Amino acid sequence: xxxxxxxxxxxxxxxxxxxxxxxxxxxxxxxxxxxxxxxxxxxxxxxxxxxxxxxxxxxxxxxxxxxxxxxxxxxxxxxxxxxxxxxxxxxxxxxxxxxxxxxxxxxxxxxxxxxxxxxxxxxxxxxxxxxxxxxxxxxxxxxxxxxxxxxxxxxxxxxxxxxxxxxxxxxxxxxxxxxxxxxxxxxxxxxxxxxxxxxxxxxxxxxxxxxxxxxxxxxxxxxxxxxxxxxxxxxxxxxxxxxxxxxxxxxxxxxxxxxxxxxxxxxxxxxxxxxxxxxxxxxxxxxxxxxxxxxxxxxxxxxxxxxxxxxxxxxxxxxxxxxxxxxxxxxxxxxxxxxxxxxxxxxxxxxxxxxxxxxxxxxxxxxxxxxxxxxxxxxxxxxxxxxxxxxxxxxxxxxxxxxxxxxxxxxxxxxxxxxxxxxxxxxxxxxxxxxxxxxxxxxxxxxxxxxxxxxxxxxxxxxxxxxxxxxxxxxxxxxxxxxxx
Amino acid sequence: xxxxxxxxxxxxxxxxxxxxxxxxxxxxxxxxxxxxxxxxxxxxxxxxxxxxxxxxxxxxxxxxxxxxxxxxxxxxxxxxxxxxxxxxxxxxxxxxxxxxxxxxxxxxxxxxxxxxxxxxxxxxxxxxxxxxxxxxxxxxxxxxxxxxxxxxxxxxxxxxxxxxxxxxxxxxxxxxxxxxxxxxxxxxxxxxxxxxxxxxxxxxxxxxxxxxxxxxxxxxxxxxxxxxxxxxxxxxxxxxxxxxxxxxxxxxxxxxxxxxxxxxxxxxxxxxxxxxxxxxxxxxxxxxxxxxxxxxxxxxxxxxxxxxxxxxxxxxxxxxxxxxxxxxxxxxxxxxxxxxxxxxxxxxxxxxxxxxxxxxxxxxxxxxxxxxxxxxxxxxxxxxxxxxxxxxxxxxxxxxxxxxxxxxxxxxxxxxxxxxxxx
Ligand SMILES: Cc1cc2nc3c(=O)[nH]c(=O)nc-3n(C[C@H](O)[C@H](O)[C@H](O)COP(=O)(O)OP(=O)(O)OC[C@H]3O[C@@H](n4cnc5c(N)ncnc54)[C@H](O)[C@@H]3O)c2cc1C
Ligand code: SF4
Ligand code: SF4
Numbered sequence: 001x002x003x004x005x006x007x008x009x010x011x012x013x014x015x016x017x018x019x020x021x022x023x024x025x026x027x028x029x030x031x032x033x034x035x036x037x038x039x040x041x042x043x044x045x046x047x048x049x050x051x052x053x054x055x056x057x058x059x060x061x062x063x064x065x066x067x068x069x070x071x072x073x074x075x076x077x078x079x080x081x082x083x084x085x086x087x088x089x090x091x092x093x094x095x096x097x098x099x100x101x102x103x104x105x106x107x108x109x110x111x112x113x114x115x116x117x118x119x120x121x122x123x124x125x126x127x128x129x130x131x132x133x134x135x136x137x138x139x140x141x142x143x144x145x146x147x148x149x150x151x152x153x154x155x156x157x158x159x160x161x162x163x164x165x166x167x168x169x170x171x172x173x174x175x176x177x178x179x180x181x182x183x184x185x186x187x188x189x190x191x192x193x194x195x196x197x198x199x200x201x202x203x204x205x206x207x208x209x210x211x212x213x214x215x216x217x218x219x220x221x222x223x224x225x226x227x228x229x230x231x232x233x234x235x236x237x238x239x240x241x242x243x244x245x246x247x248x249x250x251x252x253x254x255x256x257x258x259x260x261x262x263x264x265x266x267x268x269x270x271x272x273x274x275x276x277x278x279x280x281x282x283x284x285x286x287x288x289x290x291x292x293x294x295x296x297x298x299x300x301x302x303x304x305x306x307x308x309x310x311x312x313x314x315x316x317x318x319x320x321x322x323x324x325x326x327x328x329x330x331x332x333x334x335x336x337x338x339x340x341x342x343x344x345x346x347x348x349x350x351x352x353x354x355x356x357x358x359x360x361x362x363x364x365x366x367x368x369x370x371x372x373x374x375x376x377x378x379x380x381x382x383x384x385x386x387x388x389x390x391x392x393x394x395x396x397x398x399x400x401x402x403x404x405x406x407x408x409x410x411x412x413x414x415x416x417x418x419x420x421x422x423x424x425x426x427x428x429x430x431x432x433x434x435x436x437x438x439x440x441x442x443x444x445x446x447x448x449x450x451x452x453x454x455x456x457x458x459x460x461x462x463x464x465x466x467x468x469x470x471x472x473x474x475x476x477x478x479x480x481x482x483x484x485x
Numbered sequence: 486x487x488x489x490x491x492x493x494x495x496x497x498x499x500x501x502x503x504x505x506x507x508x509x510x511x512x513x514x515x516x517x518x519x520x521x522x523x524x525x526x527x528x529x530x531x532x533x534x535x536x537x538x539x540x541x542x543x544x545x546x547x548x549x550x551x552x553x554x555x556x557x558x559x560x561x562x563x564x565x566x567x568x569x570x571x572x573x574x575x576x577x578x579x580x581x582x583x584x585x586x587x588x589x590x591x592x593x594x595x596x597x598x599x600x601x602x603x604x605x606x607x608x609x610x611x612x613x614x615x616x617x618x619x620x621x622x623x624x625x626x627x628x629x630x631x632x633x634x635x636x637x638x639x640x641x642x643x644x645x646x647x648x649x650x651x652x653x654x655x656x657x658x659x660x661x662x663x664x665x666x667x668x669x670x671x672x673x674x675x676x677x678x679x680x681x682x683x684x685x686x687x688x689x690x691x692x693x694x695x696x697x698x699x700x701x702x703x704x705x706x707x708x709x710x711x712x713x714x715x716x717x718x719x720x721x722x723x724x725x726x727x728x729x730x731x732x733x734x735x736x737x738x739x740x741x742x743x744x745x746x747x748x749x750x751x752x753x754x755x756x757x758x759x760x761x762x763x764x765x766x767x768x769x770x771x772x773x774x775x776x777x778x779x780x781x782x783x784x785x786x787x788x789x790x791x792x793x794x795x796x797x798x799x800x801x802x803x804x805x806x807x808x809x810x811x812x813x814x815x816x817x818x819x820x821x822x823x824x825x826x827x828x829x830x831x832x833x834x835x836x837x838x839x840x841x842x843x844x845x846x847x848x849x850x851x852x853x854x855x856x857x858x859x860x861x862x863x864x865x866x867x868x869x870x871x872x873x874x875x876x877x878x879x880x881x882x883x884x885x886x887x888x889x890x891x892x893x894x895x896x897x898x899x900x901x902x903x904x905x906x907x908x
Contacts, residue, residue, distance in 0.1 A: 020529070027555035028529075030543055031536030038513035049528065076530070077515040095528050116519055139572070140515040265574050266810075330514040330574030337509035 009066055009089075013048045016058045021049040021095070032090055036077040036137070039340065039388065040423060044071070044085035049092040053112070053208055056096065060206065061176035063089060069453040070174075072202040074114065074145030077137045079341050080422025082149070082201050082458055093144050093206065099123055100209060107214040108167055108184060113144025113207045120212075129214040132159035135418070136326040144207045150199030152418035154250040154325065155282075157376035159215065161418070163198045168211040171197060171204070174454040184211045196444060201420050202455035204448035218284035221249070222294040223318045224311045226279040226301040227272045231255065233305035234277035235351040238375045240300040241281070242348065246293045251376030252280040252325050258332075258372040258383075262324045265331040269324025275307070279375065280325055328372045335370075335385035342401055346413035348378040357407045358382050365400040367393075379417030380408065406431070421459045429461055500585035500718060501545050503760075507578040508545065511538045517579075520572035522836040523562055526853040531559040534569035534579055541586050551590040560586055562850055564843055565714050566803035566836035571810065580808060581756065587716025600715060603842055607675055607707050608720055617679025624649055624680070633886050638848055641883055648882025649680045652869070652893040653793075656906035660690040664698035666785050669776075670737035671699065672728070672751065674744045675707050676875040687902035688743045688778055694905055695785035702735035710750035711841045713757065725754050726764065729771045740771065743778045743898055745874040746841065749808035751775040777805060778898055779814035779873060787817075791907025792824035793900055798867035798892075799827065800858070800881065802874035803836050815873060818897050822904045830865045832857070837872075839880030855884045862892055871897045 014022045023029055024046045033041040050056040063070050071085035073092050083090075096112035099120065103109065104127050111120060117138040121130050134153035135141055141151070147169065152161040159165075168182030182194035197204050228234040234253060241248060254262070259271045259278060271278055279301070283293040298309045312318040332339045346354050355371065362369035362384070373381045382404055386397045405415055405428055415421070415428040429438065441460045445452070501508075517534040518524050524533035531540065540556050543549040549556050560583070567580045606612045623629060624646045633644035669692055677685055689699050709724035728751070732740050742748035755769035799819060805811045819825055838844055838854030858881065862870055870881055873896055882894035 023529075025555055027540070027543070027549055027553050028531050028559075030539045030549075031530040031533070033539075034513055036514055075515055075518060119519070137514070137516070140518050265576055266571060267574055327516070327574035330512060330516050331576075333510045333512035333514075333575030333577070339512045 009062070009068060010046055012062055013046070013059060016062070017048060017050050017055050021051065023047040032073070032076070032092075033084070034076070035073075035079070035081060035083045037079045037081050037341070037424060039338065040081045040084055042084040042086040044090035045087050047085075047090040047092060049095050051095045053096065056091075056093070056206065056208060057172060057176065057178065059091065060172050060174065063453070064174065064176045067451070067453070069456045071455045072144070072148070072206050074142030074148070075116065075140050077141040078145060078149060078422060079343065079419040080416070080424040082420050082422030082455070083145075084423060086457065088456060091206065094142065096144075102127070104129065104214070106185070107216075108211055109214055110184075110209055110211045111143050112209055113142060113147075115143050117141055117143060117146060124214065128217050130217055131212050132156075132165055132215045133162045136329065138326070143210050143212065147198050147207050147210055148200060148202050149418065149420045152374070152379065154252050154280075154322075154374060157251055157374065158247050158249045158284075163195065165213045165215075166194065166198055166210060167213055169194060169197060170208040172206040172208045174205050174449045174451065178208065182211070186213075197448075199420070200445075200448070201422060201459050203445055203452075203459055205454050218249075218286075218290075220287040220290040221282060221284040221318070222290045222311055223280065223282045223321055224294060224297060224301075224309050225271065225321055226281060226306045226309045227275045228277045228279070228304075228306055229275065230305065231277045231355055232352050234279055235355065235375070237279060237301045237304035237306060238351060239348065240304055241297055242376065244296055244300060246283065246296050248281050248293075248297065248376060249284045250280065250282040251374070253371065253373050253375035254278050254280070254325065254328065255371040257368060257370035258328050261331040261334055261370070262328050264334060265327060267323045267327040267331065269320045271324060272307075280321060325372070329381075329383065332370065332383055332385050336387050338388040339383060339385050340397060340401060341419070342380070342382045342404060343416050343419035344380045344382075344405060344408040344413055345417040346378050346380060346408050346411050348375075350411045350413075351375065351378065354380065354407060354411055358404055361400050361403045361407070365396045365403075367396055367400050369400070369404075374417070377417075378413070423458060426459070426461050429459075499545075499589040501541065501582070501589040504578070504582050504585045505545070507582050508538060508542055510575045510577045511535065512575050514574070516574060517569035517572045520568040522566060522568065522838070522854045522857075523564060523850060526850060526857070527562070531555070532562055534573075534577075537563060538577070538579075538582065541582055544586065544589065557590065560590065562847055564803075564836050564838065564840035564850075564854070566840055567807040568803060568834065568836060571807045571834075584713050584716060584718065587714075588718045589716075591716050597846065600842060600846055603845070604712050604715060604717060604720065607711055608724060610706050613675050613679070613707065617675070620646060620680060621682075633883070638845060641844070641848070641887070644883030644886045645879035646680075648879055648886055648894060651683060651899060652895065653899070653903050655683060655903070658690070658906045658908075660693040660905070662693045662696040662698075664693075664696060666696040666781075667738040668698045668700050668736075669739040669741040669781065670702040670732060670735040672702075672705060672708065672740060672742040672744070672747055674742065674747050674875070677744050677747075681875055681878070681896065684743060684896045684899055687896075688741070688898050691787070691898055691901045691905065692741065692778065692781060695782055695787045697739070697781060697785070700735050700737040702731045702737065702740075704734070705731040708747040708750045709757075710746050713750060714841050718757070722757060725757055725768065729754065729764070729767050732771050732774070733767065738774065739781060740775045741778050741781055742775065743873060743896065745777065745802035745805035745809065746876060748775060748777045749804035752809060777809060777811055777814065777873070779805075779818050780811060782898075782901070783814035783817040787821050787901065788905075789821050789823055790901070790904035793822050793904050793907065794824040795868045796826045796828050796866060797869045797871050797900070798830035798833070798862060798865045799897075800830055800833050800837065800862075800870050800872040800877065802872055802877045803840070805873060806834050815871070815897050818901055819871060822900055824904075825900070828865050828867050830867065830870075831861045833861075837877050837880045837884075839874075839876035841876060844876075844880055851880075855880060859884050859888055859890065863890060867892055869900070870894045871900060873897050
């Protein structure tokens, strides 16, 4: 964007946020060309980082008057390319990091969107409460990004995903209008606009502040590491635990490839490196109930063929077990220069079968697939480390990933559990949804962002919406169009 | 993909090219962002580890020239604190990448004229001794205290000097010990021996008291850390060779340092000479004998002494915590001192902004980082801040004086020494 028009927008933006926070030159935009999925690079036309709520509103209103498209960005840890701006304005919200209010009596807190998930919990710790959704990226990702992706995490098995923990939000619509959605007191009347906004991946506007639900820390927590010589034993144990009626706070699966990279990293957790798979199982509640549930978990694991089940004896050991799991994706970097992390959900009953299929797909493409995932809710994360400099490998990775996603869809699953569609999974949308459904999604988006200026080109394949927009008179036929691509 | 992999490199035989594997290890996960003091202070990812690594890749694959002013600015603004390393699951050797980048960008020269002069003084023993003697003379006068509020680097320099005045009384005692824990030679260090002479003597006393025998290594000199950090790898190697020879000759079982920055450097002598047939083995051997003083003391107990009745906060020097990965030993030393109440210090693992000569070269960023540190110290209620690195002692110490705060910065060894003196 070198036309004079763009330059003048930049000048006006500078007047709002200050010189240092409008970036235009190639070198300084490099850092913003990727999110947590480094396979994609898109250059924003410029990047702007407002430092307050008012500045953010002013910026978006300015962009509205000039008809400029923009992409909201939190910490850029997303794994679907959602925060990439392809020659449009990148709107960084990471400077809005104030915790506005902590109300323990009403068990809620209001935060700006750039507050980092773990920073909020650090702040809450002394009150004995926490914000439950705990994506593995909690040390880096923002609450705004979590809301936009409806992020999940290991403990969502028991506590639920982001959606279950947001009470209200102030949303800045792409046209500059400010709107309150949800109810800070937890009440509910009318259509669930908040529910629609959560998981909208930046396409419905910008979350300006977010009121989250707080949860009291359980009195007791028990964390166990179960060690299996066969993958099938671990998945059998998973099914047995869920069937038993015990609801673990978390139930995580890691295979041998994953265990090894974690054990080589500085977050080595003491996982057995000769295990085919391990399960990390956590139960919480009162002292008595946790002990009782852990006993059930332990015996079910042993019956399913676990070699050992080790329960952490102190908080430090427990944290160490969790750190290994949470840093597992990052640790993959030591295998090869590039990494794809997939995200799919399958019915839990199909776990054993799908894992075998994934393994076979990896083998037939000459690739090693590492698996680390939320076993409790069937949210898979197959990872492939590869070298992007080798075109042949890139193609094999691409084919293998498509085959894996197809297998998950065939098994009755979905293409994202928590990482969103973004850019990366656009092509799968037409495999999963028919045209009328996609068109309905466009309709919903139109209610928030009729011009499609907020995060353009993401989530719903553009053609589904473009036809819709381009030919309002022909909407009905466009909806029935069967041409998928 | 525009990662460096496979792209023909314009700097194929540069120091950075030799670190390609380290660059490749970064998966862009962002876990390092919140650990980075410059990112927190400046709020731009080009001032974060992840962003700087992207810039390094661009330098290596030729998409940015070494002369690019943005590249320069963001690489210069890095503290080199290496907090990103202990946050990184992928094991990215950020410290090595940074040194190699600086060396590649400048063809082996430090960035500014001022820094080149400063580094030349460090590399030249008689000059360094003279400079330190002058500084000591000045420190002994009331001048630094009178001028420490002056704006700018002059005032800050005065505050740093004034802060070298030990806040407790130094009572004399004679240290006895069996020597059965092994022999140790002290790396005197330019700034430690120059401005913290008494801390060096205290180090020798407390080690003796904990049954180490002390051996001299007379021909030693500057460790070369500041040169390496600035990308002057050639100068760093020259200085390292002198030290390797000196400590080999001493025959000491341990080489002990009370300056975290020097210790981190000496522990990495092996990497500095990797690929050098003549020196690599000798360098690794010497490096494997290097210990921070807190490691030796913690291994020996340490013995307890008299009561030191203060609220003490521990602030981890980056080069101890992140480079040497030593977290517990200094706390073990402090806990062994009767009377000390260890108070928690929020973000004690974050840089104070000293970072070698960074506080002189990048004053604005350094001040922003320091301010955050002073706020946390204020909130901790500590009377003393213990930290085992001369740069941090003066940065925090000077900052406390300029902010009219009550707390003072001390080396943990000095507290242990005072405790033995009070016994
Ligand atoms: C190693 C690793 C592990 C991960 N583990 C998990 C996990 O366990 N569970 C999980 O769910 N995810 C996980 N993720 C993915 C990622 O961290 C989450 O999607 C997270 O919610 C993204 O937050 P962010 O602040 O980085 O957002 P970004 O990546 O910056 O943005 C993500 C999307 O949100 C939009 N957005 C950001 N802020 C706002 C706002 N204020 N208003 C409107 N839209 C906004 C952007 O436009 C974009 O579409 C992981 C990522 C990594 C790198
Ligand atoms: S934590 Fe490590 S791998 Fe992740 S972005 Fe930072 S340097 Fe790269
Ligand atoms: S060395 Fe310190 S300042 Fe430099 S990138 Fe790493 S954390 Fe940031």
